[in-house]
Amino acid sequence: MFYRTILVVIIITLPPFALATDSIQIESVIIFNTSCAQCHEGECSGRMAFHLPKSATDQHIRRHGSELSKKMIQELFELLRYMKEECSFYPLSVALSQDRIWGSDKLSKLRSPSNNAYFVPLGYLELGLYQLLLEGLGDNANYCIEIINGEFEYFVEKTVNRESEKLSLQFQADERSNYYLRIKSKKPISLKRIEMLTSKKNGANN
Numbered sequence: 001m002f003y004r005t006i007l008v009v010i011i012i013t014l015p016p017f018a019l020a021t022d023s024i025q026i027e028s029v030i031i032f033n034t035s036c037a038q039c040h041e042g043e044c045s046g047r048m049a050f051h052l053p054k055s056a057t058d059q060h061i062r063r064h065g066s067e068l069s070k071k072m073i074q075e076l077f078e079l080l081r082y083m084k085e086e087c088s089f090y091p092l093s094v095a096l097s098q099d100r101i102w103g104s105d106k107l108s109k110l111r112s113p114s115n116n117a118y119f120v121p122l123g124y125l126e127l128g129l130y131q132l133l134l135e136g137l138g139d140n141a142n143y144c145i146e147i148i149n150g151e152f153e154y155f156v157e158k159t160v161n162r163e164s165e166k167l168s169l170q171f172q173a174d175e176r177s178n179y180y181l182r183i184k185s186k187k188p189i190s191l192k193r194i195e196m197l198t199s200k201k202n203g204a205n206n
Contacts, residue, residue: 026109029090034117034184036076037083073102088150089180096123100196104136107191115188121177122147122196129199131170132181136191139166145187147171150178165192 065187068076082090102110102120110120137143147156156171173179183189 024075032079033119034112102194117184118183125173125179131197133169133195135193137162141187146182148180
């Protein structure tokens with residue numbers, strides 16, 4: 001997907017600027033976290049040293065630049081800088097689900113513009129076993145499902161093929177941290193509901 005490689009061009013072509021962090025639109029955050037973040041989650045160095053020949057840069061901009069507004073390019077740059085300097089995901093300006101249930105209205109804000117990916121903040125979790133119930137899958141599609149904590153450690157990383165629209169997924173939170181669910185597919189996804197349940201065993205782990 002071009003969003004990953006466009007960041008190389010952004011670093012080279014975009015001059016330094018100051019962007020108020022609270023002005024970054026949710027759409028840009030979802031694009032970055034579903035298409036770009038995986039390439040940069042291990043780069044918490046505070047340095048952004050990317051090099052690409054000018055000819056390749058010009059070609060890349062001609063091919064993909066028209067699909068990104070100047071504002072979004074700036075926001076993607078700021079998101080990359082935030083990840084590298086803060087070593088964490090940029091905080092989304094959406095309220096966490098207090099009842100650990102995400103309906104279609106909440107999920108629509110967390111879906112990529114391409115409609116084939118979601119990035120869902122699960123909130124701060126205590127140690128223990130958790131279960132995610134997903135509704136809205138299906139169409140005999142392959143899904144890449146990942147659960148990551150705030151330090152970019154993967155607790156679930158698997159590919160599943162579903163003919164049913166429902167999926168139950170368990171994961172063990174071994175660290176107290178913020179956790180995130182990332183779902184990607186080559187086909188459009190339209191999740192109807194996500195619910196996270198806490199195992200009764202969690203009480204013994206706190």
